[in-house]
Amino acid sequence: xxxxxxxxxxxxxxxxxxxxxxxxxxxxxxxxxxxxxxxxxxxxxxxxxxxxxxxxxxxxxxxxxxxxxxxxxxxxxxxxxxxxxxxxxxxxxxxxxxxxxxxxxxxxxxxxxxxxxxxxxxxxxxxxxxxxxxxxxxxxxxxxxxxxxxxxxxxxxxxxxxxxxxxxxxxxxxxxxxxxxxxxxxxxxxxxxxxxxxxxxxxxxxxxxxxxxxxxxxxxxxxxxxxxxxxxxxxxxxxxxxxxxxxxxxxxxxxxxxxxxxxxxxxxxxxxxxxxxxxxxxxxxxxxxxxxxxxxxxxxxxxxxxxxxxxxxxxxxxxxxxxxxxxx
Numbered sequence: 174x175x176x177x178x179x180x181x182x183x184x185x186x187x188x189x190x191x192x193x194x195x196x197x198x199x200x201x202x203x204x205x206x207x208x209x210x211x212x213x214x215x216x217x218x219x220x221x222x223x224x225x226x227x228x229x230x231x232x233x234x235x236x237x238x239x240x241x242x243x244x245x246x247x248x249x250x251x252x253x254x255x256x257x258x259x260x261x262x263x264x265x266x267x268x269x270x271x272x273x274x275x276x277x278x279x280x281x282x283x284x285x286x287x288x289x290x291x292x293x294x295x296x297x298x299x300x301x302x303x304x305x306x307x308x309x310x311x312x313x314x315x316x317x318x319x320x321x322x323x324x325x326x327x328x329x330x331x332x333x334x335x336x337x338x339x340x341x342x343x344x345x346x347x348x349x350x351x352x353x354x355x356x357x358x359x360x361x362x363x364x365x366x367x368x369x370x371x372x373x374x375x376x377x378x379x380x381x382x383x384x385x386x387x388x389x390x391x392x393x394x395x396x397x398x399x400x401x402x403x404x405x406x407x408x409x410x411x412x413x414x415x416x417x418x419x420x421x422x423x424x425x426x427x428x429x430x431x432x433x434x435x436x437x438x439x440x441x442x443x444x445x446x447x448x449x450x451x452x453x454x455x456x457x458x459x460x461x462x463x464x465x466x467x468x469x470x471x472x473x474x475x476x477x478x479x480x481x482x483x484x485x486x487x488x489x490x491x492x493x494x495x496x497x498x499x500x501x
Contacts, residue, residue, distance in 0.1 A: 175474070177258035185253025189246050241495045248488040254481050261477040271380040272305040273322050275412075277369035279388035280311045280349045281360045285340050287387050287419050288349075290451040292337040298455070299326045308372055309336065312365030314394065317352035318372060358394015366403035366434075370412050382412040383440070383458065389420045390431045404434035413440040415458045417451060420444075 176182060276295065278288045288311075295307065307329050308322040320332050339348035369384050384407065390400070398406075407414055416435045418428060432442040443454045 175260050175262065176254070177260055177474075177476075179257055181257040182250070182253040185249055185256070189249045192249075193246070237495055237498060241492060244488055244492040244495065248485060248492060251481055251485045251488060255478050255485055259477050259481055260474045263473050263475070271378075273308070273373055273380050273382045274305060275308045275310060275322065275369050275372055275382075275384045277365060277384050277386045277388075278309070278311045279313070279360050279362065279365060279386075280353055281313050281389075281391075283389055283391065284360075284387060284419070287417060287445065287451065289337055289340050291385065291387050291417065291455075292333050294452050294455050296330060296333050296337070297452075299330055302326060309333070310365070310369045310372055311336070311349055311353055312361065312368060313350075313353040314356040314358045314361055315353055316365050316368035318368075321372060322374065356394075358392075358396070360388065360391055360393055361396035362388050362390055362392055362431075363396040363398040363400045363403045366400065366414065367398040367406055370403060370407040370410065373410060373412060376410055382410075384412055384414045385417065385455070385458065386414055386435070387417045388431070389418060390416075390427045391420070400430060400434050401437075404437045408438040412438060414438040415440045415454070416442040417454055418442055418444055 276291060278284070278291060280288060299307075302324075304324065306322040306324045307326075309319040309329075309332065311317055311319060319336060320328065323329060336349055339350075365388070366384070366386060369386070373382050392400075404414060414435045416431050418431055420428070428442075428444070435442040443457075445451070445454075
């Protein structure tokens with residue numbers, strides 16, 4: 174416990190000491206005055222004082238008066254503590270939820286199942302988001318921004334659901350094909366990642382910026398930007414890339430290239446295996462983001478007078494009861 178105004182307690186103690194000293198001086202003067210003034214003689218007074226009942230009465234009154242004095246002193250000191258504002262401290266380490274997350278999905282045919290799982294996981298996570306901005310960019314032979322970074326979660330949910338259901342291929346031209354086939358080749362990962370990295374705004378603000386990149390990195394065609402160049406650009410603007418690769422380990426050369434690109438940004442590449450799901454990976458990414466955003470530990474002081482107020486009330490009540498019993 175600490176006191177915000179400790180000097181008030183010192184004043185209260187000083188007042189109590191002065192009050193006791195003044196009381197003793199007044200009491201001694203009155204006693205001397207009574208001894209100097211002749212009093213009316215009472216016959217057999219010594220026999221009265223010797224009676225057990227008289228002694229008990231005197232002892233009870235003396236004890237009660239001592240109790241009143243003690244309670245008054247303690248109540249005055251406790252009152253001083255309350256006036257001095259007792260405070261308690263708590264060490265907290267704030268976690269900032271100012272995150273920007275861009276979902277960057279390779280929508281080539283081999284990635285359909287993974288894309289659906291990513292979209293489903295983020296639909297489920299939306300209820301727990303507060304302050305995070307989510308964006309979605311998809312790519313195949315050309316990238317398309319489905320929606321920019323936003324914290325309008327109803328809007329996000331609508332578009333995530335719309336893109337997810339398009340993978341059921343109930344329409345002649347599914348939504349995830351629109352705009353993503355405007356060029357030769359397929360899975361142009363470098364162009365897709367670069368496009369996703371360029372979607373981040375307000376780069377001067379203190380926010381965590383991450384890309385969830387779902388791709389098998391099986392490039393078919395010539396991209397404008399290489400994967401390495403796109404990763405370097407992402408790192409230069411403070412964007413970390415977390416890659417989800419369903420075939421990591423199958424083709425070691427391709428997998429190692431994706432791992433190197435993700436790690437160059439401060440992120441990581443994950444392989445989807447039998448025991449590892451997209452939800453597991455996203456949870457790990459969120460935990461890393463939370464660690465990245467954890468602020469400096471701070472000591473927060475709050476007023477904590479409750480216990481002292483209760484003690485003061487109890488002492489005051491006891492003081493009043495004793496005063497009434499002694500009839501002072």
